[in-house]
Amino acid sequence: MTVSTNPTVGQEMEHPSAPLLRMERIPHVWCPSCGIGTVVKCYATALERSGVDLDKVSVVSGIGCSGRVAGYLKLDGFHTTHGRAIPFATGLKLGRPELLVTVISGDGDLVGIGGNHFIHAARRNLDLLVILINNFIYGMTGGQNAPTTPLGAKSSTMPFGNFETPFNLPHLAASSGASYVARWTCLHIRRLTWSIEEAIGKRGFRFIEAVAPCPTLYARLNKLGSGLDAMRFYHDTAEIRNGADTREVDVSFQSPIICGKFVDEERPTFLDLMHDHYSNRLGDGYVPMPPEGGMLHER
Amino acid sequence: MKADPAGVLTGSHYLDGDFACGEGAMAAGCRFVAGYPITPSTEVVERISRRFPTLGGTFIQMEDELASMAAVVGAAWTGSKTMTVTSGPGFSLMMENIGLAAMMETPCVVVNVQRGGPSTGLPTMVGQGDVMQARWGSHGDYEVIALSPQSPQEAFDLTIDAFNLAEIYRVPVMFLMDECVGHMTEKVVIPEAEAIEIEPRRLTEKSPESFDPYQVEEGQLPEFARAGDGYRFHTTGLTHDEHGYPEMSVECQEVNVSRLVGKIRDNADSIVRFEEEGVEDADVVVVSYGITARVARLAVEEARSQGLKVGFLRLVVIWPFPEKRIRELAGSVGAFVVPEINYGQIALEVERAAAGQAVTWPVHHAGGAVHSPDAITEIIIKAAV
Numbered sequence: 180m181t182v183s184t185n186p187t188v189g190q191e192m193e194h195p196s197a198p199l200l201r202m203e204r205i206p207h208v209w210c211p212s213c214g215i216g217t218v219v220k221c222y223a224t225a226l227e228r229s230g231v232d233l234d235k236v237s238v239v240s241g242i243g244c245s246g247r248v249a250g251y252l253k254l255d256g257f258h259t260t261h262g263r264a265i266p267f268a269t270g271l272k273l274g275r276p277e278l279l280v281t282v283i284s285g286d287g288d289l290v291g292i293g294g295n296h297f298i299h300a301a302r303r304n305l306d307l308l309v310i311l312i313n314n315f316i317y318g319m320t321g322g323q324n325a326p327t328t329p330l331g332a333k334s335s336t337m338p339f340g341n342f343e344t345p346f347n348l349p350h351l352a353a354s355s356g357a358s359y360v361a362r363w364t365c366l367h368i369r370r371l372t373w374s375i376e377e378a379i380g381k382r383g384f385r386f387i388e389a390v391a392p393c394p395t396l397y398a399r400l401n402k403l404g405s406g407l408d409a410m411r412f413y414h415d416t417a418e419i420r421n422g423a424d425t426r427e428v429d430v431s432f433q434s435p436i437i438c439g440k441f442v443d444e445e446r447p448t449f450l451d452l453m454h455d456h457y458s459n460r461l462g463d464g465y466v467p468m469p470p471e472g473g474m475l476h477e478r
Numbered sequence: 479m480k481a482d483p484a485g486v487l488t489g490s491h492y493l494d495g496d497f498a499c500g501e502g503a504m505a506a507g508c509r510f511v512a513g514y515p516i517t518p519s520t521e522v523v524e525r526i527s528r529r530f531p532t533l534g535g536t537f538i539q540m541e542d543e544l545a546s547m548a549a550v551v552g553a554a555w556t557g558s559k560t561m562t563v564t565s566g567p568g569f570s571l572m573m574e575n576i577g578l579a580a581m582m583e584t585p586c587v588v589v590n591v592q593r594g595g596p597s598t599g600l601p602t603m604v605g606q607g608d609v610m611q612a613r614w615g616s617h618g619d620y621e622v623i624a625l626s627p628q629s630p631q632e633a634f635d636l637t638i639d640a641f642n643l644a645e646i647y648r649v650p651v652m653f654l655m656d657e658c659v660g661h662m663t664e665k666v667v668i669p670e671a672e673a674i675e676i677e678p679r680r681l682t683e684k685s686p687e688s689f690d691p692y693q694v695e696e697g698q699l700p701e702f703a704r705a706g707d708g709y710r711f712h713t714t715g716l717t718h719d720e721h722g723y724p725e726m727s728v729e730c731q732e733v734n735v736s737r738l739v740g741k742i743r744d745n746a747d748s749i750v751r752f753e754e755e756g757v758e759d760a761d762v763v764v765v766s767y768g769i770t771a772r773v774a775r776l777a778v779e780e781a782r783s784q785g786l787k788v789g790f791l792r793l794v795v796i797w798p799f800p801e802k803r804i805r806e807l808a809g810s811v812g813a814f815v816v817p818e819i820n821y822g823q824i825a826l827e828v829e830r831a832a833a834g835q836a837v838t839w840p841v842h843h844a845g846g847a848v849h850s851p852d853a854i855t856e857i858i859i860k861a862a863v
Contacts, residue, residue: 201712204723234708239552250712250724255705257555258714258724259548260578266512266545267575270552270560271705273536274510278556278706296548299541457531466484466534473509473534474557474679474704 196223199233201253208247212406214365214391215245218312219252221368221389222283225375236279239268241293244318244393245285262293265300268307275472276450279379280306286313286327290346294326301355303449304383310375311348311386314393315430322396329432333400347429348388353442358383360425360442364390366413367438374440383448390436403433481505481638481674484533493666495633495659499589500525501668502637503561507676508587509535510560512549514542514568517601518657519591522563543568547575547588554584555713557679557704559641563589565657567598569608569615576650577616578715580738583692583700585644585679587637589653591660592768594819594845604657605845606768606819612652613797619735621742623749624652624797626767630664636794642677643749647741648699654796656819658769658848679704686710693720698741746798753792754803756782760789762861763807764815765828767793769848774817777854786862796824804831813861817841817854837861 194200200223209215226236233254240249242261249256259267264282272280282289289311290297300307316334317323324334327348328341337343353360359378363371371389378385392398392409403409413436420428421439428437447455457465485504493501500522503511511530513523527537540546543564550560564572569590579586594600595607608615612624623643627633633655640651682689682701691711692700700720703709716724717731742749757763762781766774771792781788789811793800804814804827813836816825825840832838839861843849 201723234710235706237705250714253710255555255710256712257552257705258712258716259551260574260715263544263548263575263578266540266548267552269538269540269545270510270512270549270554271556273538273549274553274556274558274560275704275706295541296545299545453536461531464532466532468509468534468536471706472556472558472704473536474559 196220199223199226199253201251204251207251209244210395212392212394213244214314214389214406215248215312217365217368218283218310218371218389218391219248221372222281222310222375223252224372225379229376229379231279231379235277236281237268237271239264239271239280239282241284241288242319243285243288244314245283245312246288248283262288262291262296264288265293265296265307265309269300269305272306276468277470279308281308281310283310283312285318286311286315287317287325290348290351291326298351298355301352301357301384301386304356304358304446305449306382308378308385309387311388312391313348313388314391314397316393316397318393318396322400329430331432332397335400345430347425349428349441350425352386353425356384357386357442358444358446359385361440362388362390362428363438364413364417364436365392366410366417370438381445383446479676479678481671481676482507483671486671486674487668488670489668491666491668492663493630494521494661494663495627495630495655496521496591496661497525498630498633498666499637499653499655502634503587503641504529504533504535505668505674506559506638506641508559508561508641509533510550510553510558511535511537511562512540512546512553513537513563514540514546516565516568518593518660519563519565519589521660522589522591543571544574547572550586551575551579551582551584554586555705557681559679561587561589563591565591565593566595566605566608569611573616577618577620579650580616580620580622581715582713583648584650585648587640587644587651587653589655591655591657593657600846602657603846604769604819604848606656606770607823607845609654609796609818609820609823612654620738622649622652622797623647623742623795624654626654626793626796627659628768628771628792629659630662630666633659634666634668638674642675645677645679647745648702649742652797654768656768690720691722692718694737698737698744742798749795749798750800751794752800752803753794755790757789757791757807757811759787761787761812762815762858763789763791763811764817764854764858765791765793765804765824766817767796767824770817770819773848773851774854776851777858780851780855781858781862784859786858788858793824799827799831801827801831804828805833808832808835811836813837813839815839815841815854815858815861817843817849819843819845819848
């Protein structure tokens with residue numbers, strides 16, 4: 180008879196992030212070796228480490244596989260309409276300025292149907308942390324072409340390979356006015372977690388792209404193997420280039436993915452600018468919205 | 479509770495309907511507005527953007543109407559009273575998140591200063607063609623409340639009512655103005671704050687541990703928790719159970735939709751509002767709303783001067799529709815005449831409610847101007863024969 184020296188064997192082990200997860204909702208909807216769960220774990224860990232008041236954290240998602248993230252986090256969570264997570268989050272932040280509002284959603288949601296909102300929120304430097312999970316394809320609807328699908332990659336609506344030029348997301352965010360821009364893959368768990376934690380401590384429009392494997396659709400349609408093969412690919416080819424010029428970090432089909440923190444510069448946020456402007460113009464006549472919001476209520 | 483005096487511009491003013499609507503919103507306690515410029519509604523947000531910085535309110539001009547409506551729903555979940563303002567083309571874009579507001583049971587107000595359509599139509603000229611869209615413009619089955627003012631004074635008064643109804647029933651309330659009422663300038667009397675009754679957001683008293691965002695214990699409404707108070711609740715546009723979690727089942731769908739529809743239909747008697755006069759012994763009853771009601775009143779007077787027995791019924795609340803009252807009247811009158819600036823929207827509702835007991839005569843107008851009173855009188859005379 181072998182006796183385990185591991186004291187946890189035979190006991191129910193709690194997931195280390197259980198306090199932040201809606202465990203009653205597990206198992207989740209994501210496929211085996213999908214990268215979304217990894218990003219959720221990194222976010223949960225970063226939140227715990229950051230020491231922020233979790234009661235004041237809201238998570239907003241749109242529609243799609245990554246749109247389901249808000250439904251698994253034990254925070255105030257909003258699963259909204261397709262592409263509108265950022266404007267919904269804008270309302271939450273401006274309605275109650277003391278909230279830490281995070282948007283976690285996919286590439287099709289945030290820069291496909293929601294692209295206009297993305298660039299305008301970045302332009303305003305709104306106080307939002309936006310984590311975009313990029314799997315290069317529309318997963319929930321079955322593998323259609325995305326605005327991030329690399330040239331030449333196959334999708335169900337580009338069966339002969341994609342001929343549209345995809346977005347370079349860090350460059351889109353940076354050139355639109357984001358004050359923090361980073362990209363990591365699901366292999367870079369520690370760096371992604373650290374980056375999210377760092378971004379939580381900053382202000383303004385913070386954008387983190389997390390490249391994630393989609394074994395069921397993107398990888399299958401392009402014969403790229405399993406989720407593990409994707410990890411191996413990230414491991415063998417990803418290049419960390421902090422401070423890289425975002426014009427040079429575009430993604431080609433199966434080319435090395437350039438990761439790192441590309442932009443980190445504090446600029447006045449939408450709310451800073453609004454407060455300063457009205458204070459200057461209106462003096463004592465200016466009544467800002469209180470941090471807890473402009474509500475009128477009775478219990 | 480009473481209105482916050484900070485938002486109430488007590489006194490007699492000379493205001494257009496758009497400004498009066500903005501003042502009504504501020505008096506009602508609205509402190510978050512997101513909007514996108516569109517004629518003929520823009521003066522509402524211009525008024526608000528000038529006054530909000532002195533009231534602790536935030537206005538943001540969003541990148542489009544999709545975003546405006548989404549922001550209004552998001553901000554409503556902080557407990558704030560929220561509103562957006564638009565006209566036809568923008569109203570079409572807002573339908574997506576009006577559906578989300580209905581599904582999440584989010585109180586908010588959507589002002590539509592109607593212009594001629596379809597499509598870009600007549601940007602600066604009047605229409606009333608969005609009445610059906612206001613009711614069911616977003617996909618799926620749900621009910622909303624819609625009000626229609628006939629004057630700047632009512633634009634003020636009914637905007638407050640719209641906010642109150644949004645709170646009572648947790649629905650998006652459609653405020654259906656029209657270009658004429660929006661741009662018409664008249665005397666508007668704004669009372670003292672303490673004379674204005676405000677329906678506050680009622681927050682749950684339950685502890686976070688015992689709270690479920692869509693659990694209904696009494697009546698038809700779940701209790702409300704706002705973001706940031708430690709409830710860590712979840713809500714979604716998907717069909718959801720009492721925890722606010724997605725639940726894809728026929729049974730859950732039935733619970734969701736029957737509540738969204740039932741909370742308005744079952745309370746229609748409390749929500750329905752209309753004004754009527756001279757209907758008891760009338761042969762013909764004219765049914766109208768908004769600016770058209772003011773034109774129709776001239777036609778009613780003219781027809782009466784010719785000896786006809788004509789009653790008049792003005793819809794203040796359009797949705798839910800006063801079908802009970804129309805059905806009662808249909809038993810005693812010969813005909814209804816329904817002038818409206820469209821090719822027959824409320825006229826179809828009147829016809830349905832009359833259920834064959836009385837004839838319904840629509841008086842069509844494609845938009846761009848109000849009816850000539852004579853055109854309405856002519857139909858009243860025909861209907862009376």
